[in-house]
Amino acid sequence: MNHRDENEIRRLLKDSIAPLPDTELHRDLWPSMLRRLDQTSLRVPWWDWVLLGATVAVIAFFPGMIPALLYQL
Amino acid sequence: MDLLDRFAAGDLEAFEDLFRQHQKHVYSWIVRIVRDSGIAEDLTVETFWRIYRSHARFQPAGNFPGWARRIATNAALDHLRATRRELELPADLSASGDPDLAVRHETRRQISLAFSHLPPKYRLVAILALLEEEPYENIAVAIGISPALVKIRVFRAVRMLRKNLKSMGVGIEKDK
Numbered sequence: 582m583n584h585r586d587e588n589e590i591r592r593l594l595k596d597s598i599a600p601l602p603d604t605e606l607h608r609d610l611w612p613s614m615l616r617r618l619d620q621t622s623l624r625v626p627w628w629d630w631v632l633l634g635a636t637v638a639v640i641a642f643f644p645g646m647i648p649a650l651l652y653q654l
Numbered sequence: 655m656d657l658l659d660r661f662a663a664g665d666l667e668a669f670e671d672l673f674r675q676h677q678k679h680v681y682s683w684i685v686r687i688v689r690d691s692g693i694a695e696d697l698t699v700e701t702f703w704r705i706y707r708s709h710a711r712f713q714p715a716g717n718f719p720g721w722a723r724r725i726a727t728n729a730a731l732d733h734l735r736a737t738r739r740e741l742e743l744p745a746d747l748s749a750s751g752d753p754d755l756a757v758r759h760e761t762r763r764q765i766s767l768a769f770s771h772l773p774p775k776y777r778l779v780a781i782l783a784l785l786e787e788e789p790y791e792n793i794a795v796a797i798g799i800s801p802a803l804v805k806i807r808v809f810r811a812v813r814m815l816r817k818n819l820k821s822m823g824v825g826i827e828k829d830k
Contacts, residue, residue, distance in 0.1 A: 590812045591784045597765035598785060601689060606681040606698075611673055613699045618706070 658714040669709070673702050676719060680726045683796075686786050687730040687778065697733055701726040720795060727778070727796040734774035761824055768818035776811040783808045 639646050660668035680701055685694035704725050705712075712721065772780060778797070782788040783804065790808075794801040 586816065587784070587808065587812050590815055591787075593765055594769065594780075594784050597762035598689075598769070601686065603691075604682040604685050606678045606695075608695075609674075610677050610681070610695060610698055610702075611670065613695070614673055614702055617699050617703050621703070 656714070658712070658716075658718060662709055662712045662714045664709055669702075669706055672705075672718065676722055677702070679719065680722055683723055684726050684730050686788075687727070687781055688733055689781075693733065697726070697729045701729045704729065723796050724798055731774060731778050731797075734777055738770050764822045764824050765819065768815055768822060768824070771818055772811055772814055776807055776814060779804055779807040780811040780815070784811075 636650070639650065655663070657668050657671055661672055677698060681694055681698045684697045684701070685691060688694055688697065701722065705722060708725075712718070769777065769780070779793060782793045782796075783790065790801040790804045794804045797804070
């Protein structure tokens with residue numbers, strides 16, 4: 582395996598894979614970026630859902646814990 | 655406070671200015687790796703999302719374009735890991751009825767298929783080094799490894815491609 586192999590594979594690849602017609606960006610992606618930022622700010626992390634579920638479960642199964650939970654708030 | 659300081663402090667307007675300054679460079683780097691304009695646009699947004707999320711880690715004295723390129727390379731590599739898309743063949747042979755050209759077209763398809771079966775980190779260096787002829791030093795900086803390791807990965811990618819092609823029955827003629 583040497584430089585000649587590399588050149589041969591390079592030649593084969595260039596011959597077999599379509600060249601890129603254009604690498605220029607033709608539109609402003611800022612609106613897409615803003616949408617991405619908006620979507621993410623609304624997303625609630627999965628851990629928050631776990632905590633919420635655990636809290637609801639505690640309240641449902643151990644109502645006597647409610648004063649202790651309220652005390653923690 | 656200059657633009658990079660404001661960005662590092664989480665200023666959205668500073669981020670927008672940086673986005674507008676660098677989106678074309680980031681896009682053109684990514685499209686050379688993933689070779690699809692729509693996917694490259696999505697990954698450009700993904701790259702800047704990762705940049706925005708990491709603003710607190712950015713050192714304002716640092717090199718923003720270099721940092722952005724490294725994050726873009728990681729985003730493109732994640733895409734290569736998630737997909738095993740065959741790269742598009744040149745259009746010149748596909749529409750012909752000539753049997754010789756049909757054989758050449760089939761050979762090209764097999765080469766493209768063998769290439770798509772390379773592990774993603776080898777496919778990445780092979781695209782940049784062999785197809786795009788990017789200098790090893792630039793690839794090393796973009797990936798965050800040494801030029802020597804880039805050279806080793808190119809060497810291994812070539813070896814794997816030869817092996818894949820051999821198992822498909824595609825012979826490789828050596829230069830005289």
